[in-house]
Amino acid sequence: MVLEALPERGQGRRGRHYRGRLILAYKLLVNDRAKFVALLVGITFAVFLMVQMTSMFAGVLARAGATVVNIGAKIWVMDPAVNTVANTIPMPDYVADFARSIDGVKYAVPLYSGGALAKLKSGAYQSVSVLGLDDTSLFGRPPIETGRIADLYVENGFWVVRDSEYEKLGRPGIGSEFQLNDRRAVIVGVAGVASAGLFGIPTLYTTYSRARQYIPSTRFTTAYVLIEPKTDADIPGIKRALGGLGYLVLTREEFLARIANYYMYQTGLGMNILLMTAISFIVGLSISGQTFYTFIIENLEKFGALKAIGAKGHELVLMILFQATFVSLTGLGLGIGLCTLVIFFAKLRLPSYAAQISAFNLLLAFGMVIVIAAISSYIGVRRVLRIEPFDIFRG
Amino acid sequence: MPNHSIEVRSVGKSFGEGQARTSAVRSVTFDVNMGEMLYIVGPSGSGKTTLLSMISGILRPNEGQVLVEGTDLWSLSDDRIADFRLNKIGFVFQDFHLFPRLSTAENVAIPLILRGEDWPSAVKAGMRFLEVVGLSSRADLPPVKLSGGEQQRVAIARAMVGEPDILILDEPTASLDGDTGKNIVEFIKKTLLNEQRSIVIVTHDARIYEFADRILSMEDGRLKAISEGQRHGK
Numbered sequence: 247m248v249l250e251a252l253p254e255r256g257q258g259r260r261g262r263h264y265r266g267r268l269i270l271a272y273k274l275l276v277n278d279r280a281k282f283v284a285l286l287v288g289i290t291f292a293v294f295l296m297v298q299m300t301s302m303f304a305g306v307l308a309r310a311g312a313t314v315v316n317i318g319a320k321i322w323v324m325d326p327a328v329n330t331v332a333n334t335i336p337m338p339d340y341v342a343d344f345a346r347s348i349d350g351v352k353y354a355v356p357l358y359s360g361g362a363l364a365k366l367k368s369g370a371y372q373s374v375s376v377l378g379l380d381d382t383s384l385f386g387r388p389p390i391e392t393g394r395i396a397d398l399y400v401e402n403g404f405w406v407v408r409d410s411e412y413e414k415l416g417r418p419g420i421g422s423e424f425q426l427n428d429r430r431a432v433i434v435g436v437a438g439v440a441s442a443g444l445f446g447i448p449t450l451y452t453t454y455s456r457a458r459q460y461i462p463s464t465r466f467t468t469a470y471v472l473i474e475p476k477t478d479a480d481i482p483g484i485k486r487a488l489g490g491l492g493y494l495v496l497t498r499e500e501f502l503a504r505i506a507n508y509y510m511y512q513t514g515l516g517m518n519i520l521l522m523t524a525i526s527f528i529v530g531l532s533i534s535g536q537t538f539y540t541f542i543i544e545n546l547e548k549f550g551a552l553k554a555i556g557a558k559g560h561e562l563v564l565m566i567l568f569q570a571t572f573v574s575l576t577g578l579g580l581g582i583g584l585c586t587l588v589i590f591f592a593k594l595r596l597p598s599y600a601a602q603i604s605a606f607n608l609l610l611a612f613g614m615v616i617v618i619a620a621i622s623s624y625i626g627v628r629r630v631l632r633i634e635p636f637d638i639f640r641g
Numbered sequence: 642m643p644n645h646s647i648e649v650r651s652v653g654k655s656f657g658e659g660q661a662r663t664s665a666v667r668s669v670t671f672d673v674n675m676g677e678m679l680y681i682v683g684p685s686g687s688g689k690t691t692l693l694s695m696i697s698g699i700l701r702p703n704e705g706q707v708l709v710e711g712t713d714l715w716s717l718s719d720d721r722i723a724d725f726r727l728n729k730i731g732f733v734f735q736d737f738h739l740f741p742r743l744s745t746a747e748n749v750a751i752p753l754i755l756r757g758e759d760w761p762s763a764v765k766a767g768m769r770f771l772e773v774v775g776l777s778s779r780a781d782l783p784p785v786k787l788s789g790g791e792q793q794r795v796a797i798a799r800a801m802v803g804e805p806d807i808l809i810l811d812e813p814t815a816s817l818d819g820d821t822g823k824n825i826v827e828f829i830k831k832t833l834l835n836e837q838r839s840i841v842i843v844t845h846d847a848r849i850y851e852f853a854d855r856i857l858s859m860e861d862g863r864l865k866a867i868s869e870g871q872r873h874g875k
Contacts, residue, residue, distance in 0.1 A: 264757075265759055265760065266753075266754035266759050266763060269760045270743075270754050270760075273742065273743055273747070274742055277743065278742050552751070553723075554726070554734070555726065555727060555732060556723050556726040556727020556728070556752065556756075557723070557727075558719075558720055558723045559719075634700075635694075635700075636694050636700045638734060638738060639693070639694050639699060639700075639734065639735075640690060
């Protein structure tokens, strides 16, 4: 009984499981140390570069929208020409008054945003960003770590933000004094924020009216009107009403997206990062694709021998796909780990280093690694499927 | 009446197209009997390896039939032919084709792994067959650390681990010195040949003809003669 005794395809002992074949594929890959290391280095390096580039970009975008995140208002009203939170175009005071009159608005307050020059005790000058909060409500204030909220109303009172730029003001505490635009300023509180700014300058908070006193202003002074709607369903009506005045009304998420779009498409930054990421991808693909192809070519006879012994084409394809996937995912893990370490140590040394690994970065790197694995294994699979067992017999 | 494991009926194989077409094997007919050691001999280019490939399910003939249990092997699907090779045939390639990155025992276990056995039990079976060929002490070494004769025995253990009905050996003594080659073939005949198994050997090494039960002589792709082996015929 020869042919009748053969198990049907997918049945019997052969169809039971693939574990042994996957272990065989794993051993063939890993035991070839030189090739395995070359593959890992190639993919790890590519992933490191891709994640590094995209996390830098993510860090820049996160910092560019820091004020929006830190203030936390649901709706922002601004001049339609505003692209970033730092690039403000002052609006007349009546915009806030008009906003308060709209149905569906719980409250609306003005926000002042400007820059000033601080003269430190050492005599050095330091640019600072000044945010002026609504005098009555202090809406958008940061959480105070040291000091009392009410002290902001004392004469010359300012809060300083303890972020990565805090050091540049000489680590001021409660009672620290310096000149701000040639006027005395006193620190009455130290605040913490969720995100540091992009431009590497310290941030001070004060009241709206005091900010106007310290910073020379144009005729209009309201940088943004911050609105809290009664319900989310009121937002479209608020947008329509203020839009009728010719102002742009954005939710917090829309404003962050507008800032991100500006940096991505109007500064050249996005294109540069895209190019660097694409180059990293091509480098990774070249190294791993070529190495994997060499690995397959060197093992071509062995795959042919497996075919002659009785391995089916789809089983060899499975083995190759497993090898490519295994080495790619290992490289992905190592690359992400390496990048995380580099960012961690860079932030220890340079607190203002703008890089953060987001879920999107990881997904992008994963997608690119899968493409690298697919292309690398496709080339190998084609060669292996073409080899004839008879070639093995002929030697 | 002999029990045939394989019946070869007028098989032929040619390569190339048009004027470049070359006939490697021309209308060859013979049977492989259970319990016999059959040699296919002849000069280089006579079609021995091509014939061996056709009867073992590796190379599709242009004409004729290879009957196994009355069924034409080449009428089956590619997957069924692969199953036939895996389950019923044991191959010993001329260049052994051992995997240098695997241990000797793991090399022997490969056919069982391809059958779906799990790794530990397949390697255990591999160890058992290494013991049969006298190499149990070399189980953990990679094949490159073994001599040519030892590698040959590893290849034989790999061919035997699935306990196939037919054992196919392509030039088993080509890379061995005279005594080692004879010892190997003698070992194969004494240890591995039985009433339920056939062994087909392609060779042009006349020093091992003495172990053949029958010898098929090939010349220019044709079967020139079938003779009894020296031990049986004389």
